[in-house]
């Protein structure tokens with residue numbers, strides 16, 4: 240924990256200590272206190288930025304007038320931040336090909352968190368293997384537990400699959416006792432996180448409050464319209480099943496009315512084992528003949544090893560597709576990144592539905608009342 244962060248009187252967002260640019264390895268400029276890339280103090284920024292620009296060092300600054308810096312633990316929260324405060328300076332700790340449960344607390348991430356005015360993370364234990372260490376080493380009081388500069392998405396919505404009484408143990412997998420943290424795969428919950436994020440951004444950046452509010456309202460209108468469209472198109476999925484690997488998409492299944500019939504992981508967060516896969520195969524083969532066709536696909540996330548899923552579809556030999564889907568947006572900086580990700584998921588799942596009537600099971604839900612769709 241750093242103790243040298245100055246906190247001037249009435250300074251809600253203390254600037255970093257002077258001379259700190261050496262800590263992140265930036266250019267050692269002469270003159271009074273040139274900003275590090277994350278220097279968040281607006282007054283100091285304005286003068287200092289002119290200096291930086293004059294020195295031709297502003298190439299990396301896409302929006303130099305707005306120094307508000309956001310550290311997003313996952314790309315979905317970066318994408319949401321871009322919707323609400325496009326001029327924010329953004330650092331994203333993980334990408335779609337990484338497992339957000341397990342990343343290395345690299346020095347670059349520590350420096351990025353040190354500069355952040357706001358950290359937007361998932362919480363509910365998702366980042367417990369690396370975020371506390373980053374927070375401690377960054378020593379940035381703005382983003383510590385309980386500070387307004389830390390927004391945890393899982394605290395803004397109701398979680399599914401809480402396992403009270405389950406203790407997390409190192410190397411025992413990703414149990415998620417507080418409930419499933421992968422909330423961004425439900426567009427309704429995503430909207431609630433967007434609402435909370437808009438409020439928090441407005442609180443921390445009051446000069447932008449009206450603009451943030453306007454952008455949130457536009458996003459909400461558009462998002463609700465799209466949810467309705469997705470739900471209408473997803474009707475053929477209702478009552479069908481998927482074989483999964485980890486609960487990364489559990490909220491998506493809930494939303495679409497898909498049933499996760501089996502999990503390739505023997506325990507949450509533990510890699511598929513030969514014994515577990517063999518027993519899954521036996522179970523799936525023992526299903527009534529119409530049950531396996533009701534399974535739409537074996538779904539693994541892009542950051543996971545697909546070999547176990549591949550083995551299972553090969554063994555089943557029922558032309559069941561193996562879908563490798565990104566567990567988050569693949570390009571958070573792209574326009575409409577979140578909408579495109581949902582589109583991608585939905586289209587992959589719909590393309591896996593065999594033609595003909597939906598599953599015959601009485602538990603099939605609305606799809607059964609729409610035969611032939």
Ligand SMILES: [Zn+2]
Pocket residue numbers: 340413415420421485486487
């Ligand atoms: Zn998980």
